[in-house]
Amino acid sequence: MRLIHLTVAQLRDALAAGHVSARDVTQACLDEIRRVEASIGAYLAVDEAGALAQAAESDGRRAAGRARSPLDGVPIALKDNLCTRGQATTCSSRMLAQFVPPYDATVVQKLRAAGLVLLGKTNLDEFAMGGSTENAALGTTRNPWDLRRVPGGSSGGSAAAVAARTVPGAIGSDTGGSIRQPAAYCGIVGLKPTYGRVSRYGLIAFASSLDQVGPMTRTAEDAALLLELIAGPDPRDATCALRPVPAYSQTLDQDLAGLRLGVVREHFEAGLDDAVRQAVQSALEVFRSLGATIHDVSLPHSRYGIATYYLIASCEASSNLARYDGVHFGYRTDESALLRALAEERGSAAAPDEVDTPLVRLYRQSRSEALGAEVQRRIMLGTYALSAGYYEAYYLQALRVRRLIRSDFDRAFGEVDLLLGPTTPSPAFCAGEKLADPLSMYLEDLYTVTANLAGIAGLALPCGFTRGGLPVGLQLLAPPFEEARLLAAGHRYQQRTDWHTHVPELP
Amino acid sequence: MSAAAFTTVIGLEVHVQLKTRTKLFCRCSTQFGAPPNTQTCEVCLGLPGSLPVMNRRAVELALRAAVALHCDIPTLTKWDRKNYYYPDLPKGYQISQYDLPLSRDGYLDLPDPQGAGTPRRVRILRAHLEEDAGKSMHDEVAGHADSRIDLNRAGTPLLEIVTQPDLRSPTEARFFLNELKLLLSYLDVSDCNMQEGSLRVDANVNLHLDTPRGRVATPIVEIKNMNSFRAVERALAYEAQRQGDEWRTTGRTLGEVPKQTRGWDDQAQVTRGQRHKEESSDYRYFPEPDLVPVTVRPEEVAAVRAALTALPATRRAQLVAHHGLDPYDADVLVNQGPALVDYFEQTVACGADARRASNWLQQDVLRTLNERGLTIQQLPVPAAGLAELLRSVAAGELETTRARQVFQRMVETGATVAAARQALGIVQVASEDLLELCRTLLAEHPHIVRDVRGGKTQALGALIGKARQRNPNVDPARVKAICSELIAAADTP
Numbered sequence A: 001m002r003l004i005h006l007t008v009a010q011l012r013d014a015l016a017a018g019h020v021s022a023r024d025v026t027q028a029c030l031d032e033i034r035r036v037e038a039s040i041g042a043y044l045a046v047d048e049a050g051a052l053a054q055a056a057e058s059d060g061r062r063a064a065g066r067a068r069s070p071l072d073g074v075p076i077a078l079k080d081n082l083c084t085r086g087q088a089t090t091c092s093s094r095m096l097a098q099f100v101p102p103y104d105a106t107v108v109q110k111l112r113a114a115g116l117v118l119l120g121k122t123n124l125d126e127f128a129m130g131g132s133t134e135n136a137a138l139g140t141t142r143n144p145w146d147l148r149r150v151p152g153g154s155s156g157g158s159a160a161a162v163a164a165r166t167v168p169g170a171i172g173s174d175t176g177g178s179i180r181q182p183a184a185y186c187g188i189v190g191l192k193p194t195y196g197r198v199s200r201y202g203l204i205a206f207a208s209s210l211d212q213v214g215p216m217t218r219t220a221e222d223a224a225l226l227l228e229l230i231a232g233p234d235p236r237d238a239t240c241a242l243r244p245v246p247a248y249s250q251t252l253d254q255d256l257a258g259l260r261l262g263v264v265r266e267h268f269e270a271g272l273d274d275a276v277r278q279a280v281q282s283a284l285e286v287f288r289s290l291g292a293t294i295h296d297v298s299l300p301h302s303r304y305g306i307a308t309y310y311l312i313a314s315c316e317a318s319s320n321l322a323r324y325d326g327v328h329f330g331y332r333t334d335e336s337a338l339l340r341a342l343a344e345e346r347g348s349a350a351a352p353d354e355v356d357t358p359l360v361r362l363y364r365q366s367r368s369e370a371l372g373a374e375v376q377r378r379i380m381l382g383t384y385a386l387s388a389g390y391y392e393a394y395y396l397q398a399l400r401v402r403r404l405i406r407s408d409f410d411r412a413f414g415e416v417d418l419l420l421g422p423t424t425p426s427p428a429f430c431a432g433e434k435l436a437d438p439l440s441m442y443l444e445d446l447y448t449v450t451a452n453l454a455g456i457a458g459l460a461l462p463c464g465f466t467r468g469g470l471p472v473g474l475q476l477l478a479p480p481f482e483e484a485r486l487l488a489a490g491h492r493y494q495q496r497t498d499w500h501t502h503v504p505e506l507p
Numbered sequence B: 001m002s003a004a005a006f007t008t009v010i011g012l013e014v015h016v017q018l019k020t021r022t023k024l025f026c027r028c029s030t031q032f033g034a035p036p037n038t039q040t041c042e043v044c045l046g047l048p049g050s051l052p053v054m055n056r057r058a059v060e061l062a063l064r065a066a067v068a069l070h071c072d073i074p075t076l077t078k079w080d081r082k083n084y085y086y087p088d089l090p091k092g093y094q095i096s097q098y099d100l101p102l103s104r105d106g107y108l109d110l111p112d113p114q115g116a117g118t119p120r121r122v123r124i125l126r127a128h129l130e131e132d133a134g135k136s137m138h139d140e141v142a143g144h145a146d147s148r149i150d151l152n153r154a155g156t157p158l159l160e161i162v163t164q165p166d167l168r169s170p171t172e173a174r175f176f177l178n179e180l181k182l183l184l185s186y187l188d189v190s191d192c193n194m195q196e197g198s199l200r201v202d203a204n205v206n207l208h209l210d211t212p213r214g215r216v217a218t219p220i221v222e223i224k225n226m227n228s229f230r231a232v233e234r235a236l237a238y239e240a241q242r243q244g245d246e247w248r249t250t251g252r253t254l255g256e257v258p259k260q261t262r263g264w265d266d267q268a269q270v271t272r273g274q275r276h277k278e279e280s281s282d283y284r285y286f287p288e289p290d291l292v293p294v295t296v297r298p299e300e301v302a303a304v305r306a307a308l309t310a311l312p313a314t315r316r317a318q319l320v321a322h323h324g325l326d327p328y329d330a331d332v333l334v335n336q337g338p339a340l341v342d343y344f345e346q347t348v349a350c351g352a353d354a355r356r357a358s359n360w361l362q363q364d365v366l367r368t369l370n371e372r373g374l375t376i377q378q379l380p381v382p383a384a385g386l387a388e389l390l391r392s393v394a395a396g397e398l399e400t401t402r403a404r405q406v407f408q409r410m411v412e413t414g415a416t417v418a419a420a421r422q423a424l425g426i427v428q429v430a431s432e433d434l435l436e437l438c439r440t441l442l443a444e445h446p447h448i449v450r451d452v453r454g455g456k457t458q459a460l461g462a463l464i465g466k467a468r469q470r471n472p473n474v475d476p477a478r479v480k481a482i483c484s485e486l487i488a489a490a491d492t493p
């Protein structure tokens, strides 16, 4: 078997047994990146020299019997909205194209402390706003299963990198489905942990009350291994839970007999693609055969999910992105051109503008020039919704609906252990197909956003293919902090199925 | 329009920096005066990805102030974002408190300076926590305007105290600020130093006029940029005058024009209209999603209340009731801060007369502290030492002039009373020696004796001076008494 086909768990064993070196594994990944990256474009930066140096150090530690963790030497890729000290962290935005953080995100610190090899930074929709990675300002990423199609988003780079076998695992972030949706489109596993399970420190914020960092891998077992490493309390993140981290990888072999699976009625209504419906139905049968009992469940407020999500996320984003003003860091408009323009205007008879002052011009031009259309759209939406006179009708109303959505889940989880449904209404769409219609793009988040609004855990798993050969994703949802249950169900399913072993054929 | 009777209506917004060692949401130092931008980190610089973590100490200090201001303290308080753009605000929002402030509905009583009548009660609308912004410095050198930003101050905890519009004159506003500053320094929650910016005041003011048409109010004006309490008083007085003039010219009343912001120009002693930045802004407050709400348990509030040391009002009352000081003297001592009042009480406890101790503190001790730039804690003379000195004065062993010399010696060398007296050669003159000296002086100056007999008793003063030349330790009062006696005795046949 080629090294690039090994899962994280297999690499762990091979490294422990001394069958492979971290350097070999890393080199194999780098070679594969060199071979396929031109057509996929998953990465914004590949740290070839750094990765090989880290791998060599890892081999040295292992040889000396001082491996930092079982995963010491396993390569991993990071979505480029996770701060890496001394390495550009761009959010795929012109605004941060030159931004080099002076610190590591907590998740990055933990990965380094465990000895993983940080291979590179992956592409995303600008500031994680989007569902296709087409809103990326610094790169274009394609779906390894069909290069005409999008990988999904916003963690499209991480999903494509794992699907293309250029790295065994990657870290993504999920605000409304940004891990699970691209995982489904690319035929891999994506876990959105419970809000507060993983520290957000150093994750460049999109919507603070919804953002969560999580692993993207080929198996549920690998997701468990990575979650064990990155989860846990963080004194630098006040919203991070103080709960200890269970050994998720040790509890994967649970018997599913008697597991109560709820099928979300609303996730099978109009708009669901037939191939997706069929694949999810067969997955349901697999779970039945594993001993699970199937129950009909309703989440009546889920139909307000998209509207609620886009209000809350945009409101928070409008504030989170205010810091990109061209003053302290990031992109600044051409100052000499601005000064020249101002001087010329002064020369003319026009009175100085009381509102559009030179400072406001600096802000406006810097932001207009460096933030993409989708980011600007959401900033405007959020600014509008938070404005005096609209706050009650939009933001407060959205918070009320958010509570209703959360209580829908509370009620459902009173009756069942996990919820099951499709991850997305349809498989990966073609590049450019939905760019002119943001609303239809937003609807791809229909089944995923409610988990973020409720703060619960969600897992996307490959569960089949369309006739055209596009992967279909199954979504399992668990109550808060029940990742162990979620991952075990995913693992048992993957033991019964082989969807995750399919490899896209790349030229 | 004719002159009308009017009332000046004033409300204040006071920002005080809390005395925490580190900032409100990061571990950076709050020390004043460090080189620009040296006390910063990714959090207070607002770098992408950074998150705030609350400093509980700031909540404790704020609670102490809120309890002392008799505020209601809800069990749940939360953080909100106040969104606005300014170069000294690196995140583009300030973390503050909007609809669930830490405390609300309190009051502060202002003492009547005459010590009579009931105190003036000024209601506190709310007191909440927020982070400070950085400092913008605008250099205009050689025609080239340059703005520099120092973010050392960004993220320093502030307590914003907002009063109801209960103040009725500029002087009363200054009294309020003095009393508030005193209270906060007794609580040890803030340095309240306006020069260093640890206390800042904005004022809202308008006039209520009695006119033939009934009561009308002028538009409310917010005044900023006042850098001392005296400036607050002057700016308010100027503004009251200006609003009266404007009303007489335009007749415009509250509601007819938007609230205006004016800046105080201390050089020109006028307020000037500022750009309409404030009134047009909509801060788009919403709950801060990076922080969790803060719970304040009732037991915690009770503990803060129990731990409150005696506050200015209490200590004034104690000085009057327990030590017989008059209200004016009590006020002067209390205004010097708790340490000085403690020193006074210790001095009295060591046997000094309260009035004498009060006088000495207000004169010799305060003068010494001012001249030497010392705090009372740094004064080399302990309260027991001062008490011993004052007892000697009371016992007639030392006259006041000599006692002052002894005190100065004690300050300079840290000596005890006895050692200082010895060093100055101050010994009590024996009665026989003093009698002998007086006899000699009278014999040597018959013209003085003649003058005194002739009714010019002030001539004795010359004798006192000569006595002190011969022996600096003599007590002038006793010299005078003995000489008078001797002259009188010689008169009687």
Ligand SMILES: [Zn+2]
Pocket (backbone or CB within 6 Å): B023, B026, B027, B028, B039, B040, B041, B042, B043, B044, B045, B155
């Ligand atoms: Zn800091």
